[in-house]
Amino acid sequence: MPNANVKKVLIVGGGIGGLSTAIALGKIGIETEIIELKxxxxxxxxxxxxxxxxxxxxxxxxxxxxxxxLGYNFDGMAYCDSQGNQFAEPQAPKIDGYPGLNVISRRTLHDILFEEAKSVGTKFRMGTTVAAIYQEEDQAQVKLTEGSMVTADLVIGSDGQNSKVRDLMFGPIEQEYVGQAVWRYTLPRMENIKNSILYYGPNAKAGLVPMSEDEMYLLLTTSEPGNPRMPEDQLDQLLRDRLADFGGQVAEAREQIVDPNEVVYRPIFSFILPSPWYKGRVLLIGDASHCTAPHLGQGASLAIEDAVVLSELIQQGLSVPQLLSAFIDRRYERCCMLVENCHQLVKWEFLEWEGKLPEDANFAKFSYETLAKMNEAI
Ligand SMILES: Cc1cc2nc3c(=O)[nH]c(=O)nc-3n(C[C@H](O)[C@H](O)[C@H](O)COP(=O)(O)OP(=O)(O)OC[C@H]3O[C@@H](n4cnc5c(N)ncnc54)[C@H](O)[C@@H]3O)c2cc1C
Structure with missing residues (x-):
């Protein structure tokens, strides 16, 4: 046992952060249980x-x-205008031994993480959540909605953007809707889509992104003032309408958007819970505590890093208060930097769409500088 103070950990939410935490802790001999609402x-x-x-x-x-x-990896991203004329293809900042970027289907990633979590002994309870958390001196007692009680040395709230654990611990918080939404649609990979290509249109940004030998996805970031509720049965038509200004391969891909059920539409929120992200024996990780605009593809990366840092600190044999305090020291500034820089990209996109982008605002340079900072040791 790496730490006599942390023998059992209850993880609320089995998304990317929760599963990664279960794997990281299971591998060092800690008993983990995930409770998942779905x-x-x-x-x-x-x-x-x-x-x-x-x-x-x-x-x-x-x-x-x-x-x-099982994913698709490459080194650089191409930046094009709305008609597919390339104006930049910088090499992504790398870490030795890894490609500049890997892209994978979310379902495939989930399957990989779920199988690994099972293999390290994680227990799962599906269709339930937390009703109440009682903090005791040396343990937390968690009452589940189906009535049972679970005892744990540490409770991890990895239940995402609208975290119930966060509500129970800290009360409601304000989440900033950034004014944008992202539309996505999976398509067969076009043969010449071998790296991620972003297309800057007059009032939207599109992308074609390979995610396996056979598949790619189209993404579109749009301004959606007021966070409107989109009619689900018209999502395909609404996406096609918003792609009308794009030419080249985006226009070709547009013709294949025919099923409203396959359109994934997400309004974008951004917030950082003020430090510390813990109370007693309960720690929030992932989107529950730091939810970023997806402009640098880093939200899940942060959640996985949270899991790794937590496991490292537990292995140092610290007491629960010491390790939670050390966790915030390692994570807070890094997550704030990322969330703020992604928000900056959102603001620049709006300025660009209004024709008011300052001359010194350089998307690719700022993005790559931020990604290079994320490559620094955690
Ligand atoms: C449009 C868009 C594109 C993105 N693209 C990328 C990208 O390319 N790369 C990247 O790294 N990140 C990306 N992200 C961000 C990424 O998806 C999230 O940061 C990541 O999923 C956060 O993981 P999480 O485990 O904290 O939360 P989630 O993945 O949201 O998982 C939360 C889990 O908790 C469960 N749950 C919810 N409520 C409860 C409850 N009360 N009790 C129990 N369980 C509960 C949910 O069902 C879910 O299983 C993107 C986000 C958006 C919106």
């Missing part, structure tokens, strides 16, 4: 970016190779 796993099918720092963290928990094998 009755059965439902993971939507588009892809997810895994920059080098994400792969490095996935390596720590033993699954990076599998992600690269």
């Amino acid at each position: 009755q059965k796993w439902e993971v939507y099918g588009v892809g997810i970016f895994q920059p080098p720092n994400s792969l490095r963290a996935l390596d720590e928990i033993g699954v990076a190779d599998k992600c690269m094998e």
Whole structure:
């Protein structure tokens, strides 16, 4: 046992952060149990970016190779205008031994993480959540909605953006809707889509992103003032309408958007919970405490890093208060920097769409500088 103070950990939420935590802790001999609100796993099918720092963290928990094998990796991104004329193709900042970017289907990633979590002995309870958390001096007692009680040395709230654990511990918080939404749609990979290509349109940004030998996905970031509720049965038409200004391969891909059920539409929120992200024996990780605009493909990367750092600190044999305090010291500034820089990219996109982008605002340079900072040791 690496730490006599932490023998059993209850993880609320079995998304990317929760599963990664279960793997990281299970591998060092800690008993873990995940409680997941959904009755059965439902993971939507588009892809997810895994920059080098994400792969490095996935390596720590033993699954990076599998992600690269089942995903699609490459070194640079291409930047084009709305008609597909390329104006930049910088090499992404790298970490030795990893590609500039790996992209993988979210479902495939979930399967990899779930199988690994099972293999290290994680227990799962589906279709339930936390009703109350009682903090005692040397343990936490967690009452589940179905009535049972679970005792744990540490409770991890990895239940995402609208975290119930966060509500119970800290009360409601304000989440900033940034005014944008992202539309995504999975398509067969076009033969010449071999790296991620971003297309800057007059009032939207599109992308074509390979995520396996056979599949790619289209993404579109749009301004959606007021966070409107989109009619689900018209999502395909609404996405096609918003792609009308794009030419080249985006226009070709647009013709294949025919099923409203396959459109994944997400409004974008951004917030950082003020430090500290813990109370007593309860720690929030992932989107529950730091939710970023997805402009650098880093939200899940941060959640996986959280899992790795937590495991490292537990192995130092610290007491629970010491390790939670050390966790915040390691994570807070890094997560704030990332969330703020992604928000800066959002603001620049709005300025660009209004024709008011300052001359010194350089998307590719700022993005790559931020990604290079994320490649620094965690
Ligand atoms: C449009 C878009 C694109 C993105 N692209 C990328 C990308 O390319 N790369 C990247 O790294 N990140 C990306 N992200 C961010 C990434 O998806 C999130 O940061 C990541 O999923 C956070 O992981 P998490 O485990 O904290 O939360 P989640 O993945 O949201 O998982 C939360 C889990 O908790 C469960 N849950 C919820 N409530 C409860 C409850 N009360 N009790 C029990 N269980 C509960 C949920 O069902 C879910 O299983 C993107 C986000 C968006 C919106």
